[in-house]
Amino acid sequence: MHISEGVLSPVVLGVGAILSIVGTAIGLSKLDYERLVLVALLASAFFVASLVHIPIGPSSVHLLLNGLLGLFLGWAAFPAMLIALLLQAILFSYGGLTVLGVNTFNQAFPAVLCGLLFRHRLSSSSKLFCRVAAFLCGALSVVGAGILTALSLAFSHEGFIETAKIFLLAHIPVMLVEGIMTVFVVSFVAKIRPELLSLARGNTCNG
Amino acid sequence: MQRLILAFFAIAIFFLPVQAHRVNIFAYVEGDQIHVECGFSRTQKVRQGKIEVYDSVSKKKILEGSTDNEGLFFFPVSQEMKDSKHDLVIRILAGEGHQNEWVLPSIEIDSATIFKPQVPKISTTTLSDTPEIPVSVNQESVTKSDVELIVNEALDVKLAPVKQMLAENLTSDPTFKDIVGGLGWILGLIGIAAYCKRK
Numbered sequence A: 001m002h003i004s005e006g007v008l009s010p011v012v013l014g015v016g017a018i019l020s021i022v023g024t025a026i027g028l029s030k031l032d033y034e035r036l037v038l039v040a041l042l043a044s045a046f047f048v049a050s051l052v053h054i055p056i057g058p059s060s061v062h063l064l065l066n067g068l069l070g071l072f073l074g075w076a077a078f079p080a081m082l083i084a085l086l087l088q089a090i091l092f093s094y095g096g097l098t099v100l101g102v103n104t105f106n107q108a109f110p111a112v113l114c115g116l117l118f119r120h121r122l123s124s125s126s127k128l129f130c131r132v133a134a135f136l137c138g139a140l141s142v143v144g145a146g147i148l149t150a151l152s153l154a155f156s157h158e159g160f161i162e163t164a165k166i167f168l169l170a171h172i173p174v175m176l177v178e179g180i181m182t183v184f185v186v187s188f189v190a191k192i193r194p195e196l197l198s199l200a201r202g203n204t205c206n207g
Numbered sequence B: 001m002q003r004l005i006l007a008f009f010a011i012a013i014f015f016l017p018v019q020a021h022r023v024n025i026f027a028y029v030e031g032d033q034i035h036v037e038c039g040f041s042r043t044q045k046v047r048q049g050k051i052e053v054y055d056s057v058s059k060k061k062i063l064e065g066s067t068d069n070e071g072l073f074f075f076p077v078s079q080e081m082k083d084s085k086h087d088l089v090i091r092i093l094a095g096e097g098h099q100n101e102w103v104l105p106s107i108e109i110d111s112a113t114i115f116k117p118q119v120p121k122i123s124t125t126t127l128s129d130t131p132e133i134p135v136s137v138n139q140e141s142v143t144k145s146d147v148e149l150i151v152n153e154a155l156d157v158k159l160a161p162v163k164q165m166l167a168e169n170l171t172s173d174p175t176f177k178d179i180v181g182g183l184g185w186i187l188g189l190i191g192i193a194a195y196c197k198r199k
Helices: A010-030 A033-049 A066-092 A100-123 A127-154 A160-170 A172-192 A194-200 B002-014 B079-084 B106-110 B144-170 B176-198
Strands: A053-056 A059-062 B024-030 B033-039 B050-055 B061-066 B072-076 B088-095 B098-104
Touching (some): A010 A100, A033 B176, A066 A100, A127 A172
Antiparallel strands (some): B024 B033, B050 B088, B088 B098
């Protein structure tokens, strides 16, 4: 979901940059420095996930894992994604430096929202409920990122409704894959490091 | 935490070989046509992507079209393009915010052969058995521009594989070294943050 250089208007780029700076500042203030290894791990996962893509029509879509970052890191997902997107722009020319703010906000903000919504559901005694919450967090984060990306393009020159439809349709496979992956990761973490789930519930990351 | 880290790297390796997620474009002149190749990677071509061609000086749109299922688009070099001596900006719009452009220099456009040369035919009649029948040779004169056209055509054929190699290099996927480098940067930056916090 990387928007390339030269696509968006300067106003959209400016607003995206400001919103990302605000989100990153909040993320850094809420970051628990005792859990930096987890932040590094999830930022690396986000960095690698964008390299896996599925061809759809003339374009292609790629995994995001933003829901996972939002679930475990909360607001710290902003600085984690900013670093990963910056390195992708420099090393692979994915996206660009001028659109870094917009790309970061589009992917991080839905992740933070979904994390806030679903994190506390992980403490449910019902395994099924936990899995559904994890699935929805992963899937809806992709929906949110798609809607924000379509909005960014709409405010530049493409029609929003049409672009949003194309985006969401194209990302249906990604939503399903992301939802399932989030469920697997949460289940895996619950077995080997259940204290990380208490982290996800917001006890330690202050998110 | 060590098991988690090991599990992560085991999964990350599974994602190799990876594919690119930016749209690449490469254009070159061959004969009297401009060839445009678009792709996300060597294997993932841009199908039905929108192509726009602009004059680099006047910014006027000259033509537009779409790539075929192989990510290719061709358009002829016109005399106006050659006479203007301006570079051409060829833009690919692959949808969902993926966009890139290629600047084709005017010097390369100038090398296009718009007219197919009339290759002069040099023919001889064979000697007959009877000495009374005369032998004649027909020959047309070859001009400098004809020679240039012939040489350009021959060069196009010879350079086609080189241009193909260039196009493939431009659409190369991120390598394992790039990915490891990126992961190293992330871990390094986090390490610096941890060190500064400790101080």
